[in-house]
Amino acid sequence: MAIDEAIMQLREKVGYDTLRLYMWSPSGVSLGRSQSVEKSVYIDKIKELGFKLVRRPTGGGALLHPEDYEITYSIVLSLEHKVSKMSVDESAAEIAKGILYALQTLGESANIKGLGDKEKHPLCYLRSGSSDIVINGRKISGSAQVRDSKALLQHGTLLLKFEPEVWLKVIRAPGVNEEFLRSRVTGLYEYMDVNIDQIIEAMIMGFSKALNEKVFYSSLTSTEIKLANELYKRKYSNEKWNMLGLY
Template sequence: MITTKPYKKNLDNPKTWRYLPMIPASGEIQMAIDSWLLQQVQQGIHPPTLRFYTWQPPAISLGYHQKRFPDHWQNLVQEGTLELVRRPTGGRAVLHQGDLTYAVVISGATGKRLQIYEEVCQFLIVGWQQLGISLHYGKEGRGYRDVANCFETATGADLVTSYGEKLIGSAQLRRGETLLQHGSMQLNPDPCLFQKVFNQLPTSTHLSVSHQEIIKKLKTAAIKCFQINLVTQPLQRSEWQEILEAVSE
């Protein structure tokens, strides 16, 4: 269950969330932002937050506990083809190219892991339904641990289309009742790069819908599903400084 708790600067309106406008940045920076948001919300000095972002340059993100990955990935990194980044969340490797990532950071998250996934993912289901695509949860068990590619299998935390194509892969990190959930929406993967990384072609088809249209629908769905006010506020200079200091440590 999600029951948003008030934060220190907004005790009178705990249903107000912050929306961070789109930030194109490196994977290292994106993961630092998500980790910083989790810490800030946990400490009660920052409101629940929704954001969307892209990875520039392309990157492979590893799950926090993912120890093994193909040796040739390091060669791709050394060639400058892509970056290799570790997420603060679990799961398997994701190729971030031609995708759009969402992140939700909230407080008051209690209950079982899949229950929380379903509560958070509801806005994704509603938003994509408005875009004409119906999504449902995957059904794979723990066998996903044996594959490197996150999008090769779909667990109960992932969303697939009516054709069985995995569209959204999500991962979580909980600190007490504070939650970071972020996930990749595979929109236009480059088949050549995908083949280089995973030695297979992507299972998802290309979607012609723009990032702007997706974000518009998902923001509206988030307001409805979470019953919140969503206030747009870019990262301030002092906040950027804190995030960049964390990266340099």
């Protein structure tokens, strides 16, 4: 989270937009920026399972990021990008086309659900949003966005394997059982046998097409690394932020 925010804050200085793809180790539970910990997750169970809890700078609901079974993306765009000039709903859907195109490249048919509703379930994958990617009516990818005076940041996920019993252990979902959750959410491995390298390559191609961007591969700049370390120490490793959303 610290790296993603650092990239966002320094977008004007580096002069290019950034796609970052990563996986979680150990498994993590992330909260939307404004969520209540007590109403959203089971803290004791998260600790018992050895998972890490962090609050995102973006909005949305609580998410489990299972080790080995999910790829997270972060997109940072200049405010001058044509997508950044769209509304939040429109831009979120436009960016999410990167996942749609990636799945098509891998040979799987999917679609974007359309504008979301006002339901604010604590579990993010049960919320409807403009950027939801669904396969056979089941959600496989969602996202959340934040903007400031410097840039746009969108976080999103691509589930590879979905285990509802684990999700329900760490995220509060009143009235929801495993069967219902499985009917609403899915993972890519349920539909195809594909390796991580193939998925990553498809995602890079997909986002390049969706955003009309040329791709070059690079590391974080020294300035981004320095700021990320500062943000980690002051903010994202701080219980005041992760538990209360105060910074």
